[in-house]
Amino acid sequence: MALRVAVTLGLPDRLRDAAAPDRLAAELDASPVALELLLNHLVTLGVVEHDPAGYRTTDRGAALCADADNRLFDLLHLDAAGGRAELAFAELRHSVTTGRAGYPRRHGRDFWADLAEHPRLRETFDRQMVDRSRAWLPAVVAGGDWARFATLVDVGGGRGALLAAILAAHPGVRGHLVDLEPTATEAARTFDAHGVADRARVTAGSFFDPLPTGADAYLLCDVLHDWDDEHAHRVLARCAEAAGPTGRVLVVEPVGGRQAGTAHDLAMLVIFGGRERRVAEFRDLASAHGLVLDAVTDLAGRCLLEFRPG
């Protein structure tokens, strides 16, 4: 929590130049005594050092700066979606005893309603999604047989990084992304920036409502793990209905027991009431909508599960 508060107050950036605690407290409108307690603890953590000029960020502490080439800043900042979401871990006992999300108990509304209410949370979440996809996106693009689909709908496609990369790699594929605003508008910008806008449509809307019909495939990347079974069924029902008798449904996620880490599994639980499902759970979930699991492909950090109509 000391690191989270340090990042939220901007201390690692501010202390690139040494500052005396009184001056810093005045700048930050913080309690001088309390701020020094925090700074002294940051010294023991090795992220700040103390010398005659005052407190200063160490090389280790530079990893917490806004421009560090990692995702720590948004994950720790208490006013960014990632940092705020992790506060839901204080409700882990509730989640474990009920099987439900802790986020609404902690923040008064569910994660998605909170994003809708606070544009900064939406902005930081969408950015975090793009940042975290850099690790596995090339493997997903290279590992899937995307060229055999003339039309592909990316359901809950975020800012469109994955769909843009698939379209760029496969000139014969046309894409259609569905997500909520303002994310959908950002996706249209991504398609422009990648030079694929002529083959990419964007629909701003909910995947709990009817989806564009008749595409060859419907992609759900890191979507189902955000939802409990009731909602996951509703999303899959929309995909199966839109896919009709010939379309396929593709799920890309870390799968339980394969790529998914246990800590992330707990995060899905406390934040969303979701989880990293196992292959058998996906199979059961999808079979309720007439979908048959056809293929499971392990990709770096993710799994691609392909369903066909039964």
Ligand SMILES: C[S@@+](CC[C@H](N)C(=O)[O-])C[C@H]1O[C@@H](n2cnc3c(N)ncnc32)[C@H](O)[C@@H]1O
């Ligand atoms: C974990 S993100 C994954 C985004 C993207 N597929 C990716 O892998 O980077 C989940 C996405 O679902 C979208 N989403 C949440 N609720 C939605 C809804 N009711 N309708 C459409 N999209 C929704 C979010 O806006 C977000 O972009």
